[in-house]
Amino acid sequence: MMPIVPVYTGRFAPSPSGPLHFGSLIAATSSYLQAKSQQGKWLLRIEDIDSPRTVAGAASSIMQTLEQFGLFWDGPVIYQSQRLARYQDIFQQLKQQDLIYGCDCSRKQISEQGGIYLGHCANRQLAANQDKQSRLAWRLRSTVNTNFYDLVFGQQQISQKLANEDYIIKRRDGLFSYQLVVVVDDWDQGITEVIRGADLIDMTPRQQALFKLLGAASPNYGHIPVAVTAPGIKLSKQNHATDIRHWSSSDALAKVLQFLGHPVPLELKAAPVTDLLNWAIPQWQLAKVSRQYEILQTEFN
Numbered sequence: 001m002m003p004i005v006p007v008y009t010g011r012f013a014p015s016p017s018g019p020l021h022f023g024s025l026i027a028a029t030s031s032y033l034q035a036k037s038q039q040g041k042w043l044l045r046i047e048d049i050d051s052p053r054t055v056a057g058a059a060s061s062i063m064q065t066l067e068q069f070g071l072f073w074d075g076p077v078i079y080q081s082q083r084l085a086r087y088q089d090i091f092q093q094l095k096q097q098d099l100i101y102g103c104d105c106s107r108k109q110i111s112e113q114g115g116i117y118l119g120h121c122a123n124r125q126l127a128a129n130q131d132k133q134s135r136l137a138w139r140l141r142s143t144v145n146t147n148f149y150d151l152v153f154g155q156q157q158i159s160q161k162l163a164n165e166d167y168i169i170k171r172r173d174g175l176f177s178y179q180l181v182v183v184v185d186d187w188d189q190g191i192t193e194v195i196r197g198a199d200l201i202d203m204t205p206r207q208q209a210l211f212k213l214l215g216a217a218s219p220n221y222g223h224i225p226v227a228v229t230a231p232g233i234k235l236s237k238q239n240h241a242t243d244i245r246h247w248s249s250s251d252a253l254a255k256v257l258q259f260l261g262h263p264v265p266l267e268l269k270a271a272p273v274t275d276l277l278n279w280a281i282p283q284w285q286l287a288k289v290s291r292q293y294e295i296l297q298t299e300f301n
């Protein structure tokens with residue numbers, strides 16, 4: 001029998017906290033091109049788990065903008081807000097396996113200890129007290145490696161301190177954390193490769209460790225430089241200069257492709273977005289993407 005090789009499956013996973021801007025268009029376009037250059041599938045997931053930060057109408061505005069740029073996704077859109085029962089199952093499983101524990105430490109206490117959680121509650125058995133259970137955050141006993149391989153940046157290392165941190169998988173306010181749901185979703189959607197912004201690169205070993213705990217195969221990860229307005233300042237959804245709705249779609253997409261190390265030939269500059277994408281798909285190589293964590297957005301204005 002022939003071994004079954006899974007179809008390349010990538011994804012774009014925006015948080016609907018505002019309209020799609022230049023920074024998120026970079027993440028969308030790079031993951032799209034990486035998938036399409038390998039005849040793969042490109043899925044869309046709306047990361048609306050953090051309900052207090054979710055803005056009404058943002059998800060549909062993001063989808064409209066993706067379509068305007070010719071970035072058509074495959075299959076149905078997944079919404080995290082509709083998957084709470086699945087997350088709860090995984091949470092119960094981790095709890096039964098004693099892989100997580102309740103924690104009542106305040107943000108202030110943790111920042112007084114240097115900002116990294118040192119496992120204060122690891123053996124306190126706080127969850128044994130039923131009355132207290134609802135007011136606890138839940139942390140995963142870390143099994144995170146310091147080393148990992150990134151498809152763009154190569155061999156990477158995080159600090160031992162960060163690797164050892166028992167991170168939150170369910171927040172004190174009862175919401176499941178990004179760290180938990182991103183892994184469950186990537187697993188359930190059969191994602192074989194994650195291409196996303198470099199602001200999340202240090203989270204990769206946490207996600208890989210959680211895949212392993214769940215007995216699932218981890219996808220490969222590649223990170224794309226982040227557009228910043230000044231060193232350390234990511235583009236914000238409120239920044240009008242980078243609101244792509246003020247640019248023509250062709251202009252904005254040409255800027256994104258230039259940012260990604262694939263400058264569009266002069267004769268294609270004003271071409272419709274589908275022509276730009278059709279040009280870019282066979283050209284696309286992650287190796288052409290810059291290995292800087294941040295690139296100043298002013299270079300693309």
Ligand code: GLU
Binds near residue numbers: 196200
């Ligand atoms: N929802 C996250 C964001 O918009 C992306 C998560 C991911 O790609 O893993 O920043």
Ligand code: ZN
Binds near residue numbers: 102
């Ligand atoms: Zn604690």
